[in-house]
Amino acid sequence: MALSNESFPGDIKLTPSQEEEEEGSKNEIPGQTKTSTARVLSQEELDRLGGERALVSGFKQMKLEKEAQKNWDLFYKRNTTNFFKDRHWTTREFEDLKACREFESQRLVLLEAGCGVGNCIFPLLEDDLNIFVYACDFSPRAVEFVKQNPLYCPERCCAFQCDLTQDDLTANVPEGSVDVVTLIFVLSAVHPDKMKLALQNISRVLKPGGIVLFRDYGLYDHAMLRFKAGSKLGENFYVRQDGTRSYFFSKEFLVELFEEAGFQCVANDYVLRETVNKKEGLCVPRVFLQSKFTKPGQSESS
Numbered sequence: 001m002a003l004s005n006e007s008f009p010g011d012i013k014l015t016p017s018q019e020e021e022e023e024g025s026k027n028e029i030p031g032q033t034k035t036s037t038a039r040v041l042s043q044e045e046l047d048r049l050g051g052e053r054a055l056v057s058g059f060k061q062m063k064l065e066k067e068a069q070k071n072w073d074l075f076y077k078r079n080t081t082n083f084f085k086d087r088h089w090t091t092r093e094f095e096d097l098k099a100c101r102e103f104e105s106q107r108l109v110l111l112e113a114g115c116g117v118g119n120c121i122f123p124l125l126e127d128d129l130n131i132f133v134y135a136c137d138f139s140p141r142a143v144e145f146v147k148q149n150p151l152y153c154p155e156r157c158c159a160f161q162c163d164l165t166q167d168d169l170t171a172n173v174p175e176g177s178v179d180v181v182t183l184i185f186v187l188s189a190v191h192p193d194k195m196k197l198a199l200q201n202i203s204r205v206l207k208p209g210g211i212v213l214f215r216d217y218g219l220y221d222h223a224m225l226r227f228k229a230g231s232k233l234g235e236n237f238y239v240r241q242d243g244t245r246s247y248f249f250s251k252e253f254l255v256e257l258f259e260e261a262g263f264q265c266v267a268n269d270y271v272l273r274e275t276v277n278k279k280e281g282l283c284v285p286r287v288f289l290q291s292k293f294t295k296p297g298q299s300e301s302s
């Protein structure tokens, strides 16, 4: 039975207007602030967060982990390609993507890990002709949507299904061949205990000196404070009503994680912006973490 039809006590039900608040939605107010310090919560927000101590039972947590792939696949069955907005900011905000060429005519090789239906890669492919993109996701449906996109062509992209935490990426991507890996709102969907495995897997296909561009939910994002009782899986880790999970990253947690997997930190900042929830007439604070890590070159690592 589909997990989304089962009721976990206290599950939150996302209304369409709340779903629109997701990153990249049309309700975002232009303008954002980069900051090195975490968002400061009001007393009311602190109380709300601190009041939630009970965790989802171990049995349900195991079930969620076992069914993670199924739950994302069902997400794409329900939403097809309509949920996430194309992420045009990839080139706007990740200037590095273009700057990381050693010479102008270099064909950049990119891996979009956890590509969903391709909202990140297709704007990039449209924008930059001299790029080859590997794109993987563990939802077979999402990968199929990527392949059906009119902009998909085998000369410029290769999409494949894989679980980043257990399927060796080198089965589809030559070892040490990738210049840039993008991890956009993906690691948050992975169980914290398995995040390091995903990063080690990514590291194998990245060139020495290659970079990982990361953007994901930051600590105290509005979405984190919105979870109701019964949705908490662990510290900063929650389950949505449809069974998909979300971790909210602090800068410190992320750096430690990447360093343990052998990367070096180049940039790591919270991005603060506001989103309007028109129905509720509210302006809500969004917090994302935008970071850049590098795989040390041979001389640097020894």
Ligand SMILES: C[S@@+](CC[C@H](N)C(=O)[O-])C[C@H]1O[C@@H](n2cnc3c(N)ncnc32)[C@H](O)[C@@H]1O
Pocket (backbone or CB within 6 Å): 072, 073, 084, 087, 113, 114, 115, 116, 117, 118, 119, 120, 136, 137, 138, 139, 142, 162, 163, 164, 165, 183, 184, 185, 186, 189, 190
């Ligand atoms: C929030 S979506 C982001 C999609 C895309 N990066 C974007 O920015 O539009 C998270 C994606 O991560 C994928 N995902 C979650 N866990 C994964 C895993 N262990 N291996 C591969 N993909 C995973 C999900 O299937 C989902 O498509």
